[in-house]
Amino acid sequence: MIILLAIAIGALFGGATYLVLRRSVVKLILGLILLSHGVNLLIFTMGDGVRRGAPPLIDASGQPPAGVADPLVQALILTAIVISFGFTAFVLALAYRSNQAAGSDDLDDLSTTDRL
Amino acid sequence: MVFHLFIPIITPMIGGALAVLFNQQRLVARAIALISVLINLGYGLWLMSVVPATGPLVAQASGWFAPFGISLVVDGMSALMVMLAALLMLTTIIYSFYSIDEQREDHFYYPLLLLLLLGVSGAFLTGDLFNLYVWFEVLLVASFGLITLGGSRDQLEGGLKYVVLNLLGSTAFLAGCGLVYGFAGTLNMAHIAERMATLANPGLQTVLAGILLFAFGSKAAIVPLFFWLPSSYHTPPVAVTAIFSGLMTKVGVYALYRTFGLLFQNELATYGPWILLLAGLTMVIGVLGAVAQMNVRRILSFHIISQIGYSVMGLGLASAAGLAAGLVFTAHVMIVKMALFFIGGAAEQIYGTGDLKKMGGLARREPLLALFWFLGILSLAGIPPLSGFIGKLILLQVGVSQQAYLITAVAAGTSILTFFSMLKIWNEVFWKKSYDDVNRLPRVPFGLLAPGAALVILSVALGLLAGPLVDYNAIAGQQAFDRNVYITAVCGADGCEAVYRAALK
Numbered sequence: 001m002i003i004l005l006a007i008a009i010g011a012l013f014g015g016a017t018y019l020v021l022r023r024s025v026v027k028l029i030l031g032l033i034l035l036s037h038g039v040n041l042l043i044f045t046m047g048d049g050v051r052r053g054a055p056p057l058i059d060a061s062g063q064p065p066a067g068v069a070d071p072l073v074q075a076l077i078l079t080a081i082v083i084s085f086g087f088t089a090f091v092l093a094l095a096y097r098s099n100q101a102a103g104s105d106d107l108d109d110l111s112t113t114d115r116l
Numbered sequence: 117m118v119f120h121l122f123i124p125i126i127t128p129m130i131g132g133a134l135a136v137l138f139n140q141q142r143l144v145a146r147a148i149a150l151i152s153v154l155i156n157l158g159y160g161l162w163l164m165s166v167v168p169a170t171g172p173l174v175a176q177a178s179g180w181f182a183p184f185g186i187s188l189v190v191d192g193m194s195a196l197m198v199m200l201a202a203l204l205m206l207t208t209i210i211y212s213f214y215s216i217d218e219q220r221e222d223h224f225y226y227p228l229l230l231l232l233l234l235g236v237s238g239a240f241l242t243g244d245l246f247n248l249y250v251w252f253e254v255l256l257v258a259s260f261g262l263i264t265l266g267g268s269r270d271q272l273e274g275g276l277k278y279v280v281l282n283l284l285g286s287t288a289f290l291a292g293c294g295l296v297y298g299f300a301g302t303l304n305m306a307h308i309a310e311r312m313a314t315l316a317n318p319g320l321q322t323v324l325a326g327i328l329l330f331a332f333g334s335k336a337a338i339v340p341l342f343f344w345l346p347s348s349y350h351t352p353p354v355a356v357t358a359i360f361s362g363l364m365t366k367v368g369v370y371a372l373y374r375t376f377g378l379l380f381q382n383e384l385a386t387y388g389p390w391i392l393l394l395a396g397l398t399m400v401i402g403v404l405g406a407v408a409q410m411n412v413r414r415i416l417s418f419h420i421i422s423q424i425g426y427s428v429m430g431l432g433l434a435s436a437a438g439l440a441a442g443l444v445f446t447a448h449v450m451i452v453k454m455a456l457f458f459i460g461g462a463a464e465q466i467y468g469t470g471d472l473k474k475m476g477g478l479a480r481r482e483p484l485l486a487l488f489w490f491l492g493i494l495s496l497a498g499i500p501p502l503s504g505f506i507g508k509l510i511l512l513q514v515g516v517s518q519q520a521y522l523i524t525a526v527a528a529g530t531s532i533l534t535f536f537s538m539l540k541i542w543n544e545v546f547w548k549k550s551y552d553d554v555n556r557l558p559r560v561p562f563g564l565l566a567p568g569a570a571l572v573i574l575s576v577a578l579g580l581l582a583g584p585l586v587d588y589n590a591i592a593g594q595q596a597f598d599r600n601v602y603i604t605a606v607c608g609a610d611g612c613e614a615v616y617r618a619a620l621k
Contacts, residue, residue: 046298
């Protein structure tokens, strides 16, 4: 399980890095989305359920209850998903407006604020 | 248990909501913004008067005791930052009354400012690592709104870079947060600090500290992660640039202090020299970056980066005295930098441009503005008896006493370069002869002069009466560097691990 997840996370990070380094704004945003998914999976692997095979919960007898996963990483991921969803919507709107204003999707054309 | 610690978070939250509701009545929205910030300022000042004597104050959200719930912790460093955030926001709001156009006010300008204050105050108060991430996102989304509000081409282009690079930094922080949870099994900062000190796995700790150094370094704009700053900070209105210069990068510095002072203090021995190297590079590259620029706010933006180097140097010295010196300097630079942005922005408003070549002769036309600018640049360069002198002197003293001669020399040399760079603006804007008749220029309104002047006067006062500030920060630095004080305040004398074990039984 953890090997599969590690490969998936690596692929997501690799793809995200490739896309973020492209010149197109749309691909850049796709890269950011992939990156947030990669991080969410990374947090998922940090849960006790995956790493130690047991959640950080115990019942009255001091044993971990069966069929229970680490709820904390799920709460973290849920929060992170909501935040990255909101930011993705904002970045898409921003990219649309900057495309309207600059008339280009190429990051090399969006350098007026850096010129002397 | 002190539930009033929630005041600096609740006040801007309710104020922001009310300001949205009353957005159509402009005066009401302004009054709400002003009142919320004044409440925060008063509370921050009260905290600063209390915390040095009582030690850190703690509140547990919803009564869930630490390390299970989210704790709010105020020590000397947090109290100072909460107070400064409110003070700087107050000057920004007053400056905005006179400089922000009606269209921006109609599009929720004041609610966004209050939302920014909410995020910043929350980040300074929280004692939970994931909660810190959430507050970072709150202040980021407010800053995204502020930097793109208005939608000119420059703002959209600069804003895109600002947004994307800050999101990358946040994602690194989130990854670091998840990994810390996986390693320590907790997110409460006091509990993490305890487990980091006892669990022996130095390799992993170094990696975790490195990820968080990258994340907060990109927020604080240290070399080589600063590129978003100079390409975006000069695009929004002056008031927005000013509050960003005062708050945004300093939240990153605060997070670095908190992470390395509390969570990864063991790693400071490993990272200290590297942080000093980054600090030196940040100082020099920031100030050299300003050389080629010919625009008031772009020059000042590069100086933000340069000054961040000094704040980070305080951390790299890896001692309570270093943190204390860094805090004194950070407090000074937050005040003076904003004053310079306000005054430079007022000059920009008079000429209708920030291009140095098109400006000139302002010293004769607006002697008061010129006076305060000159005092401001003297303070930034570190000329006695202004606050910059005290800030740099203490930092250099600690550097010498810890045999960090190289970084001390770089810091001293950078001061001279800073002064030269600031003299360029002085010569071009205030001193040289104007091509146009200066008498035809509009006069600077009192509201644009007053906030900057007040901050410069504060800087002079802090320089002349440095004793209380230095004493306060000596205690704040000790509290920030002493893990036991923090852990005892949050979890009790036995520590978080004991509480945790007892709760499991």
